[in-house]
Amino acid sequence: MKNLTLLVFLFFIISGCTSLVSEKTVKKENLNNFLRVGISTNSPPIAYRQGGKITGLEVSFAEGLARFTGKKLKLVQLPWKDQISSLLRGKIDIIMSGMTITELRRYQIRFSTPYMVSGQIALIRRTDRNRFDGSISDLLNPQVRLGTVAGTTGDLFIQDIKAKGARKIYPVSTDGVKALLEKKIDALIYDLPQNLYLASKYADKGLIPTHILLTKESLAWAIRPDNGNLLENANNYLKSLTRTGNLVPLIQQWVPYYQP
CATH class of the missing domain: 3.40.190.10 (Periplasmic binding protein-like II)
Known part of the structure; x- marks a missing residue:
């Protein structure tokens, strides 16, 4: 016993x-x-x-x-x-x-x-790492399609910077990850802890985080x-x-x- x-x-x-x-x-x-x-x-x-x-x-x-x-x-x-x-x-x-x-x-x-x-960072495909250094200027490119999670600081951030490319809003982060893997978006903007976690979880599928904070929290x-x-x-x-x-x-x- x-x-x-x-x-x-x-x-x-x-x-x-x-x-x-x-x-x-x-x-x-x-x-x-x-x-x-x-x-x-x-x-x-x-x-x-x-x-x-x-x-x-x-x-x-x-x-x-x-x-x-x-x-x-x-x-x-x-x-x-x-x-x-x-x-x-x-x-x-x-x-x-x-x-x-x-x-x-x-x-x-x-x-x-x-x-x-913490703060907002981008989750991207490893094959696109030469396109992004994680700075705001990358995100203002009209050709860059951004994803975010509804109601989050990342969603507000994309609105504040008036991103010129297509913007997709997902109810949960896993939907954003799926869209990134399917090349429907080019970057998922989300909180640093969550995006680092997702980068680790989907590393074998080719996702990596950028390391420049877009906002500081x-x-x-x-x-x-x-x-x-x-x-x-x-x-x-x-x-x-x-x-x-x-x-x-x-x-x-x-x-x-x-x-x-």
Whole structure:
């Protein structure tokens, strides 16, 4: 029986996946014993579902922060649009879901120290690497057909630069990848973590990322303005990862090709 228990424990460690803690479990115990993390699971490698469990970079961070604060982790899966309102209503303690720091969001919430520099980059075919250096000027060529994911920063970016070529909008990134492989578009403009992940996943099919940031953004965790203690703990946790040299390797486990 002991051996079976050990095998089950090792399976969860190796899998790198975390399941949701039930509401019943939380209600039975003191709420203060839990770190309730708001997370949206539609953005690999930041956070996504695999084999019925939630996994990704933010899950690794959440597990580490829970250990650092001596609390039990409760992942609260939420639609992206409900993250900030759930935080302000006290349904969660922190948003760990690849959130970009913006001035508009600063009016409502407080952000931890950024853990990662991000932005928009292009995913292209390896055979086209001589056509693109990743700069904005490449994208303004009327012959370049651009793809993006609906409702993302990449979509807004293409509109802002007034790209002259055809623009295709896809509901999910995998549709954009398919179009790129079928040569229906020439570049997929998307967030750096996601495009680096896709480049790794489809490397054998000839896709590569460009390495020039078209925009510069910072990813951080969001906390209620009245929860200064958690904000301090989150920043101290990040400091400990930086001090021990573990921050960048942890990111690189989930985001291939990433360089700070």
